[in-house]
Amino acid sequence: MLAPVYTQSFQIGGDARTPAREVEVYATPQEIDQLVGEGYLVRENFLSPEQIECLRGAVDEVAARERTDDSDFMKSQRFSGQFLRHLFDKHRAFWELLKFPPTVSVARAVLGPAVQSRLSARITFPDVPNQQTQWHYHERTIPNPLPPLFVFPHSLDVLIYLDDLTDESGPVALVPRTHIGAGSPLKEYDFSEKEGQIVLRLPAGGGVFIHNNLWHRGMASGSKATMRRMLALTYSSCWLKNVNDGKPPENGLTQELLQTGDSETLELLGVGGY
Ligand SMILES: O=C(O)CCC(=O)C(=O)O
Ligand SMILES: [Fe+2]
Numbered sequence: 150m151l152a153p154v155y156t157q158s159f160q161i162g163g164d165a166r167t168p169a170r171e172v173e174v175y176a177t178p179q180e181i182d183q184l185v186g187e188g189y190l191v192r193e194n195f196l197s198p199e200q201i202e203c204l205r206g207a208v209d210e211v212a213a214r215e216r217t218d219d220s221d222f223m224k225s226q227r228f229s230g231q232f233l234r235h236l237f238d239k240h241r242a243f244w245e246l247l248k249f250p251p252t253v254s255v256a257r258a259v260l261g262p263a264v265q266s267r268l269s270a271r272i273t274f275p276d277v278p279n280q281q282t283q284w285h286y287h288e289r290t291i292p293n294p295l296p297p298l299f300v301f302p303h304s305l306d307v308l309i310y311l312d313d314l315t316d317e318s319g320p321v322a323l324v325p326r327t328h329i330g331a332g333s334p335l336k337e338y339d340f341s342e343k344e345g346q347i348v349l350r351l352p353a354g355g356g357v358f359i360h361n362n363l364w365h366r367g368m369a370s371g372s373k374a375t376m377r378r379m380l381a382l383t384y385s386s387c388w389l390k391n392v393n394d395g396k397p398p399e400n401g402l403t404q405e406l407l408q409t410g411d412s413e414t415l416e417l418l419g420v421g422g423y
Contacts, residue, residue, distance in 0.1 A: 151175050151194065151251040159262045170262040175251040181258050188328035188363040189347075195251055195309050196354035205311050207242035208233070208270050208378050227337060229273065229280040230367070234393050236268040236380075237418070238401025243268055246382055247406075247417055252307045255358060256384035260303060263422035265387040269394075273319060273370055273377045280377075281319060281369040284339045287361040287383075291331045302361070304385035309356035311378040318377040319370040320348045321357065328360035335364060361385075387422035 153173035160169045174181070176190070184190040196204070211233050236243045246252070246268060256264045273280035288302040314320055324343045348368065349357060359365055361383070370377065385391060406414055416422035 151192070153250070153254065154178075157258055161262070172254055172257045172262055173250070174258045175254045176258065181255070184255070184358055184360070185259055187325040188360040189323055189325065190255070190358040191349060191351070191355070192251070192357065193352060193355040195307075195356050196311075198354070200245065201311055201354045203242050203245070204380065205378060207236075207240040208272065208311065208380070211236065211239045211270075212272055214239075227283045228271075229282070231272045231274075232394070233270040233272070234395040235397045235401060236270060237266075237406075238398050238403050241402060244402075244406075246380070248413060249382070252358075252382055253384065253417070256305050256307075260305065260384060260386050263387045263416055264384045265389075265391050265419040265422070266417050267383050267391055267393050267419075269381045269383070271367065271379045271381070273367070273374065275374055275376050277370070278372045278374055279369045280367075280374065281340065282367040283337065284335050284341075284343070284364050284366045286327070286335070286364055291362075293331060295331055302385075302389060304361040304383060304389065306359050306361055307356055307380075307382040307384075308359065309354075309380040309382060310351055311353055311380065312376050313353050314349065314351040314355075314377070315375070316350070317371040317373055318375045319368045320350045321365060322346050322348045322368050323357070323359060323363055323365040325363075327364040328362040340366070340369075356380075387416055387419060391419045 153175050154177050155174055157172045157174055158169045161167050180190055212231055215233060237247060287306060288304060290302050312318060324346050403418055406418060412421060
């Protein structure tokens with residue numbers, strides 16, 4: 150299993166009266182450099198078999214609850230599959246990932262110690278071929294021309310796969326280094342092969358960290374598609390707006406955590422830390 154490799158100490162605001170924050174980083178300094186420079190870092194073993202089972206059950210439960218007869222999740226050409234949002238609010242099993250050291254420590258190493266997170270999922274289904282997403286990146290906020298004091302929206306997604314990522318279920322593709330600078334805009338309905346693209350096939354429980362501006366796409370499932378459940382765990386500095394598609398549920402489960410959680414929990418939920 151993954152383990153901490155080194156400790157990074159952060160003194161905030163140069164104020165020695167505030168205790169430094171120590172982060173036990175679950176990656177080597179070389180891996181951190183690769184994530185920052187190339188825009189991605191692969192992990193084959195985020196989760197144990199027990200954790201995979203538990204998270205699959207939670208995804209299935211929420212997916213069944215949200216599926217309706219008029220669900221249009223198979224109809225989108227650009228992003229097919231069923232998308233689930235605000236998952237910390239929808240099932241307690243996901244709380245396992247709220248303070249998950251193998252991911253949050255890496256997020257803190259590259260973004261700073263005060264990060265917030267959110268959790269989404271994408272599910273594609275057995276026996277439905279050609280489920281895929283177009284090329285895209287997540288923080289589509291960079292103006293052209295670039296204003297001189299523009300703050301780059303650095304954030305990090307951890308794509309965690311609860312099923313094997315194969316040619317049948319649909320690998321994930323990414324283009325290293327496309328997260329740097331303003332990049333060139335991608336067009337809608339772009340499924341083309343990109344120069345330098347990397348195609349990842351991974352065992353269940355593995356995944357990949359990506360910078361949120363990295364070009365990536367979920368590739369098409371094959372003619373005998375198998376179940377494919379992906380979790381997207383997103384981290385950003387806690388002072389950046391924590392935007393999630395879709396409305397949060399009324400009386401979501403995190404209401405309880407907001408009442409009882411410690412300061413780290415509140416920070417991870419986007420309350421405090423700034
Ligand atoms: O399913 C995948 O592998 C990637 C999906 C994706 O990029 C997304 O949902 O934003
Ligand atoms: Fe994506």
